Amino acid sequence: DGGITQSPKYLFRKEGQNVTLSCEQNLNHDAMYWYRQDPGQGLRLIYYSQIVNDFQKGDIAEGYSVSREKKESFPLTVTSAQKNPTAFYLCASSLGQGVSGYTFGSGTRLTVV
Amino acid sequence: QQPVQSPQAVILREGEDAVINCSSSKALYSVHWYRQKHGEAPVFLMILLKGGEQKGHEKISASFNEKKQQSSLYLTASQLSYSGTYFCGTGSSGSARQLTFGSGTQLTVLP
Numbered sequence: 001d002g003g004i005t006q007s008p009k010y011l012f013r014k015e016g017q018n019v020t021l022s023c024e025q026n027l028n029h030d031a032m033y034w035y036r037q038d039p040g041q042g043l044r045l046i047y048y049s050q051i052v053n054d055f056q057k058g059d060i061a062e063g064y065s066v067s068r069e070k071k072e073s074f075p076l077t078v079t080s081a082q083k084n085p086t087a088f089y090l091c092a093s094s095l096g097q098g099v100s101g102y103t104f105g106s107g108t109r110l111t112v113v
Numbered sequence: 114q115q116p117v118q119s120p121q122a123v124i125l126r127e128g129e130d131a132v133i134n135c136s137s138s139k140a141l142y143s144v145h146w147y148r149q150k151h152g153e154a155p156v157f158l159m160i161l162l163k164g165g166e167q168k169g170h171e172k173i174s175a176s177f178n179e180k181k182q183q184s185s186l187y188l189t190a191s192q193l194s195y196s197g198t199y200f201c202g203t204g205s206s207g208s209a210r211q212l213t214f215g216s217g218t219q220l221t222v223l224p
Contacts, residue, residue, distance in 0.1 A: 033211060042115065042200060042214040043155070058211065090154060101145060101157035102202075102212070 135201030
């Protein structure tokens with residue numbers, strides 16, 4: 001079955017560490033997205049990519065980095081520059097062009113310890 | 114800018130109806146609706162595109178008023194399984210390739 005796989009489900013980070021969240025899709029979708037969700041709040045866009053080797057900053061890109069070397073993969077690195085990284089991170093994909101629904105992964109819950 | 118959803122929360126009994134509204138300050142190209150259960154990923158319900166269409170999905174339907182930059186989600190004869198947080202995501206004209214999400218409406222259906 002096609003879908004999006006995010007790993008790990010839970011991640012703990014020490015202060016000053018960089019961590020990478022994995023996102024893989026086998027839906028043959030062109031567009032991929034990273035959202036951050038804080039308790040009781042909506043989803044805020046971190047980065048998005050419409051094609052391989054190209055990505056754009058979203059509303060809250062500071063302290064994050066991404067790469068899109070393969071169509072299937074869109075990993076997110078939370079760097080030490082991100083001052084408040086504790087959140088639920090969701091990866092999504094779509095056919096692109098804004099006319100199709102998003103498929104979301106099951107999320108990664110990141111906690112700073 | 115983030116679309117505004119109302120109400121923030123609603124509690125229903127099984128079989129009752131609910132309406133969730135989503136308003137934007139920008140001209141819209143598309144409106145998406147998603148439902149998220151606690152601790153899970155949002156699930157796509159439907160998309161409405163510029164043109165003021167109304168769509169339906171089982172007992173859940175939605176409308177899109179392009180002029181008012183608003184969309185409404187209608188849940189009729191609610192079921193326990195409808196409980197969750199509903200998010201609208203809006204794509205603005207000229208920038209339709211990524212969505213801006215509202216803060217969500219928490220819907221609780223009681224037996």
